[in-house]
Amino acid sequence: MRRILDRLRGSLSCSEVLEVIQSYIDGEIDDATARKVATHLDHCHPCVNEERAYLQIKNSLANRRIHVDVEVLDQLFSFGNRLKTDPGIAE
Amino acid sequence: MVTLVDSQKTRNDQRFDEYILPELEVLYRTAWSLTRSHSDAQDLVQDTLLRAYRSIDRFDGRYPRAWLLTIMRNANINRVRKKKPDLLNDPDMTFERSSEFADHDDPEHTVVSPVLDAAIQDAFEKLSDDFRQVVELVDLDGLSYQEAANVLGIPVGTVMSRLHRARNRIRSHLEESGLESEVPVT
Numbered sequence: 001m002r003r004i005l006d007r008l009r010g011s012l013s014c015s016e017v018l019e020v021i022q023s024y025i026d027g028e029i030d031d032a033t034a035r036k037v038a039t040h041l042d043h044c045h046p047c048v049n050e051e052r053a054y055l056q057i058k059n060s061l062a063n064r065r066i067h068v069d070v071e072v073l074d075q076l077f078s079f080g081n082r083l084k085t086d087p088g089i090a091e
Numbered sequence: 092m093v094t095l096v097d098s099q100k101t102r103n104d105q106r107f108d109e110y111i112l113p114e115l116e117v118l119y120r121t122a123w124s125l126t127r128s129h130s131d132a133q134d135l136v137q138d139t140l141l142r143a144y145r146s147i148d149r150f151d152g153r154y155p156r157a158w159l160l161t162i163m164r165n166a167n168i169n170r171v172r173k174k175k176p177d178l179l180n181d182p183d184m185t186f187e188r189s190s191e192f193a194d195h196d197d198p199e200h201t202v203v204s205p206v207l208d209a210a211i212q213d214a215f216e217k218l219s220d221d222f223r224q225v226v227e228l229v230d231l232d233g234l235s236y237q238e239a240a241n242v243l244g245i246p247v248g249t250v251m252s253r254l255h256r257a258r259n260r261i262r263s264h265l266e267e268s269g270l271e272s273e274v275p276v277t
Contacts, residue, residue: 022255026229028236057261060211061230068119072133076115079137083144084104 012036017047025054103147110155111143118159121234121242124227125167138166160234160241207270214264222257225250 012033017040023029024037041048083089118139122132142162143150150158215226228239229250236254240247 022258023251026236026254028251053262054258056207057211057258058230060208061215061226062233063208064212064215065231065233066120066123068116072119072129073115076119076133076136076140077112080107080112080115080140080144083140084107089141 012040014040014044014047017041017044018050021047021050022054025051025058099148103144106147106150106152107144110150110152111140111147111159114156114159117156117232117234118163120232121160121163121228122167124224124232125163125242126170131170135163135167135170138170139163142166157238157241160238164242164244207265210265210268210270211261214261217264218257218260222253222260225253226257229254 017024017037020029020033020037024034029037041051115136118136119132122135122139123129126132126135139159139162142165143159146162215223218226224243225239228234228242229236234242236247236250239254240250243250
């Protein structure tokens with residue numbers, strides 16, 4: 001029944017949403033499709049579960065992101081500036 | 092007296108400040124993913140900066156990050172060629188990421204149960220190198236699919252396919268570990 005309603009509304013079916021759900025959470029699909037996915041997720045519990053599953057994995061992995069020391073960044077920044085002022089390095 | 096060469100250099104320096112230096116943190120994270128060593132990552136970023144500086148006059152000003160990541164990829168190929176083969180697969184290096192993870196100020200540090208978190212990390216470690224590298228670049232380093240493709244020198248479709256399959260493998264691992272109730276799999 002929902003499939004028929006979806007088609008009538010021009011919205012996405014569950015299988016269409018599942019095809020793009022990972023790209024959706026990565027922000028890698030176009031705005032129009034993203035809006036359709038969001039609309040679908042508003043009323044489809046199984047697809048929300050799918051979204052949540054991938055988000056948990058993505059967020060858990062993001063927590064492994066290395067901490068970049070300010071000191072390291074300062075050193076790289078200084079190196080970058082030296083390239084501009086010391087022709088010996090850049091050549 | 093300001094010469095033509097001087098004004099060209101000034102323009103190039105301005106472009107370097109505008110386009111290149113703001114990308115240092117992303118460059119360093121990406122270099123870490125490629126090298127898994129802080130000193131090598133630092134060397135690789137410096138090499139990338141040097142190459143970028145030398146060719147900044149040929150850069151069109153569009154997509155500086157993608158441009159830099161392509162430069163980094165080439166610099167890394169050179170670095171690996173020069174490295175002694177016996178240093179390439181040093182197992183001790185693989186522990187570095189896990190001991191230094193956790194930027195807990197990051198808003199993406201969301202609540203994930205410790206058991207689930209450990210299982211996800213375990214599954215991540217078990218991925219093949221090709222899969223793990225793509226996951227690192229996108230989920231840990233925050234690169235877009237296109238940027239990851241530039242770093243690895245592979246088509247963007249391959250990045251997407253490896254990434255999605257890698258996450259599905261992690262999900263399968265969670266299912267096998269009896270954690271499917273925490274991560275619903277339909």
